[in-house]
Amino acid sequence: MGKTKLAVLLAAGLVTSCVGAQNSVEATIKKNIEPRLGGAKIESIKETPYSGLYELRVAGDILYTDKKGEYLIIGHVYDAKTTRDLTRERIDDINKIKFSDLPFNDAIKQVHGDGKRVIAVFEDPNCGYCKRLRQTTLKDLNNVTIYTFMYNILSDDSFVKSKNIWCAPDRGKAWDDWMIGGKAAAAAPASCETPNDKILALGQKLKIQGTPAIFFTDGSRIPGAVDLPTLEKKLESIKQ
DSSP states (O other): OOHHHHHHHHHHHHHHHHHHHHHHHHHHHHHHHGGGTTTOOOOEEEEOSSTTOEEEEETTEEEEEOTTSOOEEOSOOBOTTTOOBHHHHHHHHHTOOOGGGSOGGGSEEEEETTOOEEEEEEEOTTOHHHHHHIIIIITTOOSEEEEEEEOOOSOHHHHHHHHHHHTSSSHHHHHHHHHTTOOOOOOOOTTOOOSHHHHHHHHHHTTOOSSOEEEETTSOEEESOOOHHHHHHHHHTSOO
C-alpha cells in the first residue's frame, strides 16, 4: 500500500474517531442534563474555549455544562479583560432573525416623520411595560416606521382587545388610543378575521418569551421597555 493512500486512510480513521468521541460527549450530556430541564430540550451542544465548558442551547437561552454533564451552570461568561458579556453576545447572535421575512401585512403600521428607520415590536395589549414603552419611548421616537405585532400571551382578554383594535377603522389610532390613552376600541364584528393565532405561532417560533420585544432590520432584538436614548443609540448603530 502506498504512503499517500495509507495517510488518507489514517486521516479518515482519525476523523471518524473524533466525530465518534464528540457524538459520545453530546449523548452523555443530553442523557444527564435534559432530565433536569423540566421538559425543555437541548437544541444544540457546542464545545467552548472557556476551560472545557460546553454550551447548551435551550429555548433560545444558553446554559453551560462539563463534558460529562455532571454540572449545570446557569449564568453569563464575561471576558475579564474587556468585561464583554460573551454569553449575551452569543445569545444575540443565535437569536437573530431575517427581518424581511416578518409578515408585515399582519402588523399595525405607523409612520413617524420620514419613516426611514424601521422596527418591529411584539406587544400584548394588557402588558404594562408595553404601555410604558408606547407612552414614553415610542411616542417621542421620530423618523421611524413601526410595525406592531399584537402578541397575545397574557390572557384570553388580550385576544379580545387585539381583535377589537385590528378590526377598527384606523388600527394605528385604535392601538394608541388604548395603549397611550386607555380608551378601549369598540367591539369587533364576529365575522372580522384577525391574524392573532398566526402572530402567536410566530412569536413562539421566534422564542419571544415576554413583551415588549423590539426587532431591528439587522435581525437583532431588544427585550423590554427601553428608554429613548437606548433605542436611539441602537438605531444609530444599524445601517438602514
